[in-house]
Amino acid sequence: MITIDQIKCNRCGLCTQICHEYCISIDDNTIKIDYDFCSTCGQCIAICPKEALSWNTIKPVKYNKELLPDSSQIDELLKERRTIRDFKSEKISKDLLEEIVNYAIYSPTHSFDLRAIIIDNENVINQIDKIIFKFSSRIHQFLYKPKFFHAIVKLLTPDREREYLKAKPKLEAVLNRGRNFKTIPPAIVMIIADKRVPLSVESAQYALYSINLYAHTKGLGCRNLVGNQMFLNRVKSIRHILGLEKYEKIVGTMAIGYPSLKYRNKVEGKKIDIDWIN
Numbered sequence: 001m002i003t004i005d006q007i008k009c010n011r012c013g014l015c016t017q018i019c020h021e022y023c024i025s026i027d028d029n030t031i032k033i034d035y036d037f038c039s040t041c042g043q044c045i046a047i048c049p050k051e052a053l054s055w056n057t058i059k060p061v062k063y064n065k066e067l068l069p070d071s072s073q074i075d076e077l078l079k080e081r082r083t084i085r086d087f088k089s090e091k092i093s094k095d096l097l098e099e100i101v102n103y104a105i106y107s108p109t110h111s112f113d114l115r116a117i118i119i120d121n122e123n124v125i126n127q128i129d130k131i132i133f134k135f136s137s138r139i140h141q142f143l144y145k146p147k148f149f150h151a152i153v154k155l156l157t158p159d160r161e162r163e164y165l166k167a168k169p170k171l172e173a174v175l176n177r178g179r180n181f182k183t184i185p186p187a188i189v190m191i192i193a194d195k196r197v198p199l200s201v202e203s204a205q206y207a208l209y210s211i212n213l214y215a216h217t218k219g220l221g222c223r224n225l226v227g228n229q230m231f232l233n234r235v236k237s238i239r240h241i242l243g244l245e246k247y248e249k250i251v252g253t254m255a256i257g258y259p260s261l262k263y264r265n266k267v268e269g270k271k272i273d274i275d276w277i278n
Helices: 014-018 043-047 071-080 094-106 122-143 148-156 158-177 200-217 228-232 236-242
Strands: 002-004 024-027 030-033 053-055 115-119 187-194 221-224 248-257
Touching: 002 030, 014 024, 014 043, 043 053, 071 200, 094 115, 094 187, 094 200, 115 122, 122 158, 122 187, 122 228, 122 236, 148 158, 187 200, 200 221, 200 248, 228 248
Parallel strands: none
Antiparallel strands: 002 053, 024 030, 115 187, 187 248, 221 248
16 A cells, blocks of 8 residues: 655655546645555556655655666567467566466556466466357357358458458467467466456456566467356356456456467558547
């Protein structure tokens, strides 16, 4: 939680200006925080010129701007980072995994009650793979095996036909190899949220991307398992293994490991479509 050193505080009011929850006030020359509404975002700690605010009494550290990357380094990082689907079997140390996953807490977020689960147990990861494979098989059985289904999609939702056809070879590849993962990842990271809190799924994506980028700087690769939590949330055995409460759900899932293949080239020239409103 946010802690206050009243002696250091000079009552400048910057923390009250920056607080988007409007839970900080200065009353009777004393700074006060209404913890019932504090989201623990840390904005007040970051802006305090006297370092009077801290996290659990741990003193903040001033930015070292000499360590900040320049635009060319950011360009290199973002263009080198790619999704990894082929992993080495090499284990990742628990200390390194915790170091990487902790960067999720620095992400922009609406839900400040997110927590992370790290799975590096091979048996549990294989169990997860079997569950996802089972659901993938059912999807193929229902949507692709009946020959008439393509005709229905083409007739009723022609704008979605392309996406429908794109998924078919992916599902067939999964069925042919008999498992969901192309290679079994050494670890899986799950972001867990209170399902009563809005925008938790969106918040989890920021958290996962922070993990992804920092993992990349450590020589690791990641794959965001988009949509798989939809299946896993329904399986009681997985929920029991993860120790999920009834009000909790998996809102983000990521495989992580050392890449077995190495990318060599940056893709240049790609641009997003941009419209200007002047």
